[in-house]
Amino acid sequence: MTPYSDPSRTEAAGTPDEGLRRTLGVDRRRFLGTCTAVAAGAVAAPVFGAAPALAHDRGRDHGHGHGRGQVLVPPHKRGIILYTVRDATARDPLASDLPSGFREVFKQLARHGYRQVEFAGYRQHANAPGGDNLESVQGARLLRRWLDDHGLRAQGNHGFVPPSWPLTTADKDTFKKHLEIANILGMDHMGTGGDPTGSSYRADWDVAADKWNALGEIARCEGIKLYTHNHDSAYGFLLDGGPLDDRGRPTRSSGIRKLEYFLKVTDPRLVWLEMDIFWAHVAQYKFHTYTAHDGSTRREVFDPAGLVARNNKRYPLFHAKDGVVSTTNGMGYDMVPFGTGVIDYTTFFSRVGQRNYHNPMVEDDNSPSATDPAQSLREAKISYDNLAALRGRRR
Numbered sequence: 463m464t465p466y467s468d469p470s471r472t473e474a475a476g477t478p479d480e481g482l483r484r485t486l487g488v489d490r491r492r493f494l495g496t497c498t499a500v501a502a503g504a505v506a507a508p509v510f511g512a513a514p515a516l517a518h519d520r521g522r523d524h525g526h527g528h529g530r531g532q533v534l535v536p537p538h539k540r541g542i543i544l545y546t547v548r549d550a551t552a553r554d555p556l557a558s559d560l561p562s563g564f565r566e567v568f569k570q571l572a573r574h575g576y577r578q579v580e581f582a583g584y585r586q587h588a589n590a591p592g593g594d595n596l597e598s599v600q601g602a603r604l605l606r607r608w609l610d611d612h613g614l615r616a617q618g619n620h621g622f623v624p625p626s627w628p629l630t631t632a633d634k635d636t637f638k639k640h641l642e643i644a645n646i647l648g649m650d651h652m653g654t655g656g657d658p659t660g661s662s663y664r665a666d667w668d669v670a671a672d673k674w675n676a677l678g679e680i681a682r683c684e685g686i687k688l689y690t691h692n693h694d695s696a697y698g699f700l701l702d703g704g705p706l707d708d709r710g711r712p713t714r715s716s717g718i719r720k721l722e723y724f725l726k727v728t729d730p731r732l733v734w735l736e737m738d739i740f741w742a743h744v745a746q747y748k749f750h751t752y753t754a755h756d757g758s759t760r761r762e763v764f765d766p767a768g769l770v771a772r773n774n775k776r777y778p779l780f781h782a783k784d785g786v787v788s789t790t791n792g793m794g795y796d797m798v799p800f801g802t803g804v805i806d807y808t809t810f811f812s813r814v815g816q817r818n819y820h821n822p823m824v825e826d827d828n829s830p831s832a833t834d835p836a837q838s839l840r841e842a843k844i845s846y847d848n849l850a851a852l853r854g855r856r857r
Contacts, residue, residue: 531854534811535822540849541578541617542571542824543781545655547838549830551586560835563590565608567839572612574843575850579609580779580823581619582655584643599639602646609647616647617821618736618779620655620691627673637677641684651778651821652681653689653736657696658724663711664702667720671727678732689734689779694793696721697745697764703755715752717762719745725773736779738825740797742766743785743805747794767813774816782807782822782849799841800824801848812854824849 544551547567555562561570563586571579584601588594592604609616622640624633644652658670674690681688697719704714721735746764754760770777784803785795795803814820824845829838 534808534817534852534854535849536817537575537850538577539817539821540576540846541580541821542576542842542845543580543582543620545582545620545827546825546829547571547842548582549835549838553835554587554589556589558835561839563587564596564605565591568608568612568614570839571842572614574846576846577613578615578617578821578823580617581621583619583621597643599642599646602643606647616649618649618651618653618689618823619644620653623654623656623677627669629676634680637680638684641681641686644686645684649686651687651689651734653691655691657693658690660695662698662701662720664700664723667700667723668727671724674733675729678729682732687734687778688732689736691736691781692721692738692741694741694744694748697742698749699752704753704757714755714757716755717752717760719749719764722769725776730776735777736781737766737770737777738781738783739766739805739810740781740783740785740795744793744795767810770814774814775819778819778821780820780822781825783825783827797826797828799826799829800845801851802844808852808855811852822849
């Protein structure tokens with residue numbers, strides 16, 4: 463397999479209302495209609511200060527930013543993944559006065575100030591307008607109308623990526639149906655919430671790269687950028703050398719991380735990434751030493767912002783979720799609403815730049831509450847306000 467180089471490409475950032483002016487993807491698909499589809503010891507706490515993306519001084523301005531630097535996340539780039547408010551979309555509108563189903567949730571998120579949403583599937587409560595399953599062309603048209611009604615743009619989905627490889631006919635057809643839905647919704651990107659592979663071995667990542675290059679080509683022919691999302695393990699160290707185990711697999715590492723290798727062996731024109739910044743910082747906490755090919759133990763602390771800065775155009779989307787320090791859960795952090803934790807987003811967004819290119823999506827897995835049905839939408843407002851308040855430091 464030949465690694466791909468990281469191109470120094472420039473792309474138009476678009477305008478805030480670009481998504482609302484777009485048609486349902488028809489012109490883009492016509493234009494692309496001739497495209498041919500291819501098939502050192504453990505640490506006790508997060509390493510604050512060890513990488514520039516972390517710091518005690520968050521530099522956050524919770525007011526209007528008077529006397530501060532430029533806004534780090536422009537209004538039209540402030541988004542949320544709907545997984546954060548999944549209890550609200552799943553709520554029975556006949557049993558609650560709170561926002562229920564996609565249409566009412568869109569309305570509430572727009573009131574909070576959000577301008578982008580990332581889907582996590584297309585299901586809602588059966589009593590909500592449109593019924594329980596909007597994973598169809600007709601359902602997508604309904605969702606698009608509601609998005610437009612509230613000034614929102616769809617900017618991705620954690621949805622279907624074929625499990626088969628080589629692709630079965632059924633998986634390929636389902637994948638194409640999801641690309642059609644993405645076009646109707648006006649998405650530039652479509653992706654998945656899982657890693658390309660759960661393996662630590664280079665051979666398995668080579669197979670994953672072949673698969674994603676093929677899927678990315680199919681997506682590109684429909685005008686969509688295909689992306690994969692990370693959890694912490696994907697930024698662990700790749701096993702790619704040293705003595706072999708009893709199954710003939712390598713046991714040591716060159717020090718390259720799994721998704722860093724994936725970036726090298728996938729085509730930058732076809733495959734994109736969404737960095738979950740919380741899980742990247744969990745990886746920083748967990749994966750800081752490795753056994754080199756020669757048997758020596760080496761230390762290398764992960765720098766999430768540095769990786770993005772080196773591969774900026776490969777990361778069009780982020781998950782912006784926050785955490786407070788935990789020394790007991792094995793991850794280094796407990797998840798909290800955005801802006802209420804210790805991950806230094808002022809420094810992160812300042813370092814990666816490209817503020818009119820990246821699309822940060824607020825996420826908090828724990829926002830839904832079994833005892834407080836209003837919590838997830840209330841915390842979505844807290845997260846929005848803190849995202850909007852981020853300002854770069856004046857020099």
